[in-house]
Amino acid sequence: MSRKKIDDILRASTPNFSEFEFSRIKISETAYLKLGMYAELVPEILGMDVEWAASL
């Protein structure tokens, strides 16, 4: 069964279904902030902020 067909079934069967569930990832504010903060802290703490990226 094609994805379009399934989308059609979902929309027809659930009146409040306006957007496909997986068209975006819902994330809590806390999780989002932690994610960004972890990423920022690693180079700072572990000293990985070196110019290696240019060699990639």
Add this chain to the structure above:
Amino acid sequence: MGGFLIGERGSSVVEDIVLFPEQYVSQVEYFGSPHAQADLLRNISAEKKRVIGWWHSHNHMPAFHSGQDDRNFESLFNSVAPYNRIKLGETRIPVKSVEDVILEDGSHGVRIIGSAGSSDIVLSGISSGQFGQAFELEEITSGFAYSIVVSLSKGKSFYAEVLYELPYTGEPVKLRGVPLEVITSAGSSGGPCVLRDALAEEIKRKVRISEGESEYEGFKSESVPEILAENNKRAQDESSSGVEDKLKSSQSRFKENGNECVESIEGVLFSLSVPPELLYQPELRNGEQLQKYSEEKSPIDLHKSLNQSLDEGQLYLVERLLRKFGISLDNFRVSRRRFR
């Protein structure tokens, strides 16, 4: 550096993230101890949470999925999607008719004639008047997993992918470049409390820089498949026992009230002893093999489960599940069972 995305059972929202507990980080990859990850998974499970995805940082490399990231994500999806099922919707298909019949042994019963291609079901010991408004309830569910990459290249940026199963067929579908939607807690004042110092201490405790592979060679020699198999078995046992209890309580209510529907499709799935991973093994999607698998490996016998009392709602779901595997209800002598 990386970790898991955590959510509530039956929900698709990322509620929290955790850092892998023991990991070595190099410029281009990281590697976590499988044993430490297994401990982490046990803790997450004990808190009644679910791993719904994986995140990792690319430091100063742009946010995208490398080939290795793709393989890691697909592996995670195969591990967690069977347990991360969410309801996308439901359809209600009216039953075509319910008629009273006299069975071969002379007892009275009903024949349920379904629609949408479903086969007839014959039940003994009940009459059509007990059905009221009969319909087939079809839940539309999907298993899924997320992957999020965070990068500091040209400022902080996020890249996300979703792997989910097409309902009905189970075929995996990958969505690339999926946007994040940040959910703000209602009623919270002052915003969320994320303590930078605490996270910094956590990173110092859990993450080590690797100059080469020597530091984590030892981890790589650990038997990852064995650990995963152990975790899967534990998760399966845990799920099975929980739903077994649910099924028992559902059956006791049935004896008191006559006709009452099962609480969830999952209950029926497990009452049939169909391990969740079975649904993801194409070679087992065959009636004969399923039955063999069930008899040999399952803690609950398929026949025994079906010989227990089921109400019509449960029975429909059983029939639907069996049909998915190409098994006819007639093979299980449903029409000869007597209902109280």
